[in-house]
Amino acid sequence: MRRPFRLLLLSLVVSLPSCGKDTTNPFAALTPTVPAPADADIIFTANTWSQDPTAGRELFSVRLDGTEVTQLTSCNTGPQSCDTIEASVAADRQRAVVLRTSGGVAGAAIDYLDLARGGTVEFVPASQPSSSIDWSPLGDELIYSSAAQAGANEHVILSSIARPPNNNPQDITCTAGLPCDPTVVERHPRLDDEAQSAVFEHAVVGGNSDIIQYTSLGAKVVVDAGATGTQPLPGTPYFVGGHADPTFSPDTTSAVYRTLTALGNGTFGSWDIVTASLVGGPRQTIVTGPAYRGAPDWGLKGIVFVELDSATSQFSIVVVQPDGSGRQTVLTAPAGFTLSNPRWLFP
16 A cells, blocks of 8 residues: 555656856865765855855755865856755755745745756746755655745645646645645655655744654654744744754654754854654753754764854854764854755765
């Protein structure tokens, strides 16, 4: 019998012009739009290709030891600027989906990239603004959060890499056959390695965000409820005590996410990195202190995230082990430049 959480595997073959040519990059060697090198460990987004710290971000890869920084995309050299917010790469390391804004258009679109051939196809338009994307290592399944239109609540969508309208989107926020609850927003989902369950943020509009696991049986289980918050972080949907950006451990028995602990650090806030068992174990804060920390990703080599040193205005990519030990700084950007959303590449 077909498992309920699996999607039909479809494929897309594209051959379109590259979104740009090489640019001057003081941070890394010049590269065309290419797949990450075979020995790269991490992808991330950064604007360090430019000498202007207000420039849009591109997609990069790097080895765990901080060497071989490689620019994978060059979409800021055309007539319109772009900003690559985050990316998720397929298990074959030849294809990716990216969350990206471009040309001053409001809202972020999801684009499909053929890194080897240089082709780009819009997968979800900016008119349905999205805030996250994840590509399952199992096949061509995707999960993302998107709104039906600007100003609407985000929902969690399961889909597959196929040219619309054949991508078989399934809205798992709403109950089948019933109207969506207009007071509920769900965002930032991630799939487990078998595409059998997902974790994501769940909140009532105007309230704090919980971490939820969606199981293969269609149940939604609270992993960690956000504290009732009255201190909003400006420019975000979060309050102090809320949780964000969950993802699974490699063995899928735990999740890692971040918790907003205080305001400050400009508009970034202070965030702890937290793990929680999905099988009845304890919740553990593994990285803490008054610093901004971005969305974590958990791989076989540890937990990776970005951290901002407010004293120097420098972002770093940091890796720690699941108990918080073995801290390693992989890469640090020049002051004022941005590093964001690091993820492990599949081996």
